[in-house]
Amino acid sequence: xxxxxxxxxxxxxxxxxxxxxxxxxxxxxxxxxxxxxxxxxxxxxxxxxxxxxxxxxxxxxxxxxxxxxxxxxxxxxxxxxxxxxxxxxxxxxxxxxxxxxxxxxxxxxxxxxxxx
Numbered sequence: 001x002x003x004x005x006x007x008x009x010x011x012x013x014x015x016x017x018x019x020x021x022x023x024x025x026x027x028x029x030x031x032x033x034x035x036x037x038x039x040x041x042x043x044x045x046x047x048x049x050x051x052x053x054x055x056x057x058x059x060x061x062x063x064x065x066x067x068x069x070x071x072x073x074x075x076x077x078x079x080x081x082x083x084x085x086x087x088x089x090x091x092x093x094x095x096x097x098x099x100x101x102x103x104x105x106x107x108x109x110x111x112x113x114x115x116x
Contacts, residue, residue: 030090037093040100041081045073047107056114 048058048067058064066073085093 033090033093033097034085037085037097037100038081040097040104041077043104044100044107045077047104047111051107051111051114054111054114056111 048063052058052067058067066076
């Protein structure tokens with residue numbers, strides 16, 4: 001590898017030397033990022049299921065279809081995020097975590113407004 005592709009690989013995967021490979025702080029940081037990603041997925045699912053149980057409708061047509069098929073809902077909201085967290089380098093998950101935080105705040109605000 002050379003040039004830009006080498007730089008991107010180093011950024012996303014870290015340095016391939018032994019010092020980085022055994023650094024426990026880097027390993028725990030990556031696990032924490034993955035854990036946060038998975039928990040935000042579950043919070044989003046819980047808020048969605050709560051809203052639907054209270055009579056609200058899902059505006060996302062893709063999610064609305066998944067709510068009718070529980071097996072696909074489990075696959076899309078639990079198994080696929082788990083595979084993503086397992087195989088994707090943790091630095092790539094950071095933008096997704098930012099988006100999920102904003103989405104969770106939006107959903108929570110919409111529920112609060114609805115019940116006021």
